[in-house]
Amino acid sequence: MTTASTGRHFLQIPGPTNVPDAVLRAMAAPTIDHRGPAFSDLLAELLHDIKPVFGTAGPVVIYPASGTGAWEAALVNTLSPGDRVLCFETGHFATLWQEMATRLGLVVELVPGDWRHGASPEAAAERLAADTEHRIKAVCVVHNETSTGVTSRIADIRRAIDATGHPALYLVDTISSLGSIDYRHDEWGVDVTVSGSQKGLMLPPGLSFNAISDKALAAAETARLPRSYWDWAPILRTNATGFTPYTPATNMLYGLREALRILYAEGLENVFARHARHAEATRAAVRGWGLEVLCKDEREYSGVLTAVVVPDGHDADRIRALILDRYDMSLGSGLGRLAGRVFRIGHLGHTNDLTLAGTLAGVQMGLRAAGLDVGTEGINAALDLLGQPAAPA
Amino acid sequence: MTTASTGRHFLQIPGPTNVPDAVLRAMAAPTIDHRGPAFSDLLAELLHDIKPVFGTAGPVVIYPASGTGAWEAALVNTLSPGDRVLCFETGHFATLWQEMATRLGLVVELVPGDWRHGASPEAAAERLAADTEHRIKAVCVVHNETSTGVTSRIADIRRAIDATGHPALYLVDTISSLGSIDYRHDEWGVDVTVSGSQKGLMLPPGLSFNAISDKALAAAETARLPRSYWDWAPILRTNATGFTPYTPATNMLYGLREALRILYAEGLENVFARHARHAEATRAAVRGWGLEVLCKDEREYSGVLTAVVVPDGHDADRIRALILDRYDMSLGSGLGRLAGRVFRIGHLGHTNDLTLAGTLAGVQMGLRAAGLDVGTEGINAALDLLGQPAAPA
């Protein structure tokens, strides 16, 4: 007998995250006519209220689609066949995004990486400076690499781009950072911010987003990759009248309204501080067990997840399976080249100190049950930190 | 004072339809790890159980997207830039689909229409017979035109295509017919069936589908329109292992499981008979009011909605607004060239005789309140029909 499924499942993957009960209940309201006045009011409210979480005063487009769709949208709205994009090999999702770019007919210039660091501002500067003919049309960066727990320094990269005077667009994936880690579309000069619903926004998967700068809007006018579903123009045109060019995911929008209400009630500053604190407590536990955090540069520690390196001779997936079976907790697997070598602890979204404590207790017990000699210091190292009152925002 | 919003809203548009309470509750379950074993079981079950509703033994792809996305998927997976497609001007949605085709770089050959008839098998045969060089790569037909309430005869068109010996693919949009009107992907030789969640499948919007023939799968291997999000290949490959290439709309899938359970519990034959009966009762009411059904050919009457022509001198949208305000009922508007000239009564999905009776009562009262001289025969003409026991299936 295990205790599996006798209580609430611990969903500690780095997304989808635990959807607040109130959001699930909001989503259970009857679907309404998406061409009627009630919908129009809802959409107008959301398009306004979504802006602060992106840190933008500009338009945000909401897709009934996964985050992967919003990746595609960012590319097809701004680029033309054969355009060159600068990408960084920061992990599995950055790799998928650049593979998508290639598949859509773009030419990817890839800055290689070790999956333990973020995108390098220095490398960005170097590549752009070398591109004197301005063949690079866009720089694509994943803000928080969900596969590695490394957060790239978006503002620094912006400064690096600016320093070169290069006109490339700046496209940033915030799928796993938005609503969890400080992010500022306007202030940091991002041209398209890509995001999704199922992480810091505390919704189920099924919505994704593009926040769009004026420069990106201008680029869209000449971009020639074929596009229809993802095309910003008809969306922005119909949104302005309170509607959408095709049927929206109405019930997800109900959830979004509630989720934004919850986020703003806590206050974005408090949300970010809470995530940073939980990440720090998690790293304290990892060190207490004598294990290594995958992320190498402390400036790039992720507030939303921590990838833990499993010592040689152990299989991270076997540990995860044991923890799932015995403690009813889902942890994230190692993806791509990290398969079997790391597991990932999600500590984002709708969560709190005691859920994190339970999570880390489960990891500690699971590691020990799997035969790793991690001792029992980890949990108390985390509790030492959680035991201190959070600083006022 | 109106009675608006004091009871349950009458959502009598031709989709989104009334989502059964049980489906909404199913969707409110906590989101699970889409990379874990519980998800894998769910997906396998759904991919199996979805087949009968399409009438196929082949693969069905489920997109986290609106039906419009599944239109795009059907095109980009099977066609190459510059390919010619044969389309029929049956109404607003057929028009949007062919506009999408053009936008994606295809060449549309359009059979004009009066928006009161379905796609003509004879015209299909004629065009294909004339295309001796086989430049037409696909024939695109909307099964049930949601904007007109006209149902094209998909099997007849198949026979017409076959009679010419033309090799074109056959792409059919069943967004508003699937699960409401008899449909047989395999038997009727359809190559790609496009559908969505928010009509006969009784779900909120947010999922869409492609059912795919072997011939379409083969076409996908050489099709050259750029594709990534919509690409069947990675979906089919990962689905085979119980997973998806990108994050699925998990909670919508919970709803789909429940919706399929409800559909099969009633029995598809019964579902179709119920829709046909409600459509017949609705037309009886329309005739009782002395008004005209938009659909001209009784072989093409729609089981899912009835578009009613408003007499000259009256504005259909004003009538709809009055009915919404006074009776808290949403009806469908005239779309495109039918704007202001028709309103549409949806009678599909999760509904029953008394809901239809309330609907028709509301239309009768609304028409009279708007000053139309429709008398009071309509409602009883419908009740005469509903008063007879439904035939056993």
Add this chain to the structure above:
Amino acid sequence: MTTASTGRHFLQIPGPTNVPDAVLRAMAAPTIDHRGPAFSDLLAELLHDIKPVFGTAGPVVIYPASGTGAWEAALVNTLSPGDRVLCFETGHFATLWQEMATRLGLVVELVPGDWRHGASPEAAAERLAADTEHRIKAVCVVHNETSTGVTSRIADIRRAIDATGHPALYLVDTISSLGSIDYRHDEWGVDVTVSGSQKGLMLPPGLSFNAISDKALAAAETARLPRSYWDWAPILRTNATGFTPYTPATNMLYGLREALRILYAEGLENVFARHARHAEATRAAVRGWGLEVLCKDEREYSGVLTAVVVPDGHDADRIRALILDRYDMSLGSGLGRLAGRVFRIGHLGHTNDLTLAGTLAGVQMGLRAAGLDVGTEGINAALDLLGQPAAPA
């Protein structure tokens, strides 16, 4: 095949009524600690906000119990063994209440009735005037007899009592009238108002209420029927501190908060007008079918239900069963001596014109299917009335 269960069930009994979706969702929130501050806030809010619906500025006690429990509470808190109470034989529920009184050790003086009239103010005056020794300690009246659709004139009876100068307490059952028919505990000088959650308050069954006058509170100090669960004193004492003497039905209280919000958003005056209008439309239909309304006195027509007399030779229960089977609608049965002779149409709570129209259409079809020669005038007689805009409140 019938259409049963393919859409939303028509629950047209005079309670439990259709619970609004928003109330059901509110009730699905996690249960909280009933000894903590969040509960205390909730209770204080409810105890305040419940008052207007009773028309009282005094205390209202909320029981985790059915309305039958609140009947018992009214008796045991105010009376002593052997006390005499004046009751009226207005129908099934009045009969049950006086049987309860007898069972608890009280002596019932019963004013006989024909189940087609309310409690007679004249009879009340006569009995009290004759009781010169003031042996009658309480007058018990059911405001709206749920079994007959007859509404007693509570204010008139108060005036009749006052005219005699008799000191008896005045206990009124508003289980099926509260929140549907105008009611004024304070203004009408009622001492204990008994009510329940599952009718006009639009909640599931499980809560019941006593609104209590100062005179009743004083009576409670000397009343000697044994009491514990129902005892007002510990409830009022603990409520004053934000708590309850035993575990409250927390999730029902969540629902109550939402239901009160909905009621007050519509406005009690509008709520009462809506009920009266629906009752009038229902009676118009009944007359259109050539049938008889059970209630004999138009001053006593009920706003919440209409009991319809079935002609000799027909069995009301057979008609109800046919309607349930064929049209998925629940109607109320004849109770007690009315069994088989009437059926009852509920038109209260969370409902609207089109739901009523569907209901009456179903009744018309059902009566005809059962072989009654009722014609088809009924439905249009109702629609004539519903077709007129409701008067502004």
Add this chain to the structure above:
Amino acid sequence: MTTASTGRHFLQIPGPTNVPDAVLRAMAAPTIDHRGPAFSDLLAELLHDIKPVFGTAGPVVIYPASGTGAWEAALVNTLSPGDRVLCFETGHFATLWQEMATRLGLVVELVPGDWRHGASPEAAAERLAADTEHRIKAVCVVHNETSTGVTSRIADIRRAIDATGHPALYLVDTISSLGSIDYRHDEWGVDVTVSGSQKGLMLPPGLSFNAISDKALAAAETARLPRSYWDWAPILRTNATGFTPYTPATNMLYGLREALRILYAEGLENVFARHARHAEATRAAVRGWGLEVLCKDEREYSGVLTAVVVPDGHDADRIRALILDRYDMSLGSGLGRLAGRVFRIGHLGHTNDLTLAGTLAGVQMGLRAAGLDVGTEGINAALDLLGQPAAPA
């Protein structure tokens, strides 16, 4: 800033417990006609399926009421004014029950206690043996004292009663033990088992229960305490036909169906073992902190809650308030004479190892934050135990 309310509240009081999501969703289904066939089927199913959890083949009565009501029901159905009952001062709830008995007109013979032990079989034997005239009509015992975390040995007390040959009825309160601690109404010769919905049955409060022996049924025939709402006879009579004598709490019954399904899916044996294991881990933590468990006799340790004695000089309520504020966790307060001296940790119902670990982590942090010198051994003492796989049932 605290982390309060950013995630799921930790409801670690000894009831109401965490209601499983699936139960809350089940309760959100539309209320049905309680006089129709669907209700009748539901009730029959529940009355059958509820029996194993009581360990009885006899009738179980379900009240729309709190557990306190079921206490009253047990007394008024079996006893007459002036009857003597033997009670044990095991804690706050035993005290309330005997106060109720007195208030209802019974004479209580009280075995005093120190609130740290269960009811003594020896004392029971002694009192009954001394009662040679059989004036004691009933023995009342609380199985699990929710205020102290002490579980009385019901079977042992039965044996003690039997040894004296005394004919008294045996009434047992299992409000906080049923569905969590092994219990056997029939085998242990209990005459009336009292229980409630909001603890081991994992429902919100609002239902309560009497399981009834043949001997108790016989006693009810002559018992003369006035009773109506609580009267078994009309309930048993109407239940036999599928109905209830007054309106049932329909939506709570939906929840009960789901809760029983969940309990039986785990298996009662597994449920009991899980509770015992969590209690043991909790006591290990308490000892690790150098604190004292209130319960003195290890044979009487409770599987559902642990009351922890706070050292002199500390206020348990202040600690609880700090923990609620800082860690969003509700713990149980000291009740009655234990106010301020203990806090209670609930570990019952729908819960699992990691929730318990989070709970104990929160207690440890809270104790330290409150200035208690408890060290950090507690959490790991619990994890040592939880780290061992549960034994197979």
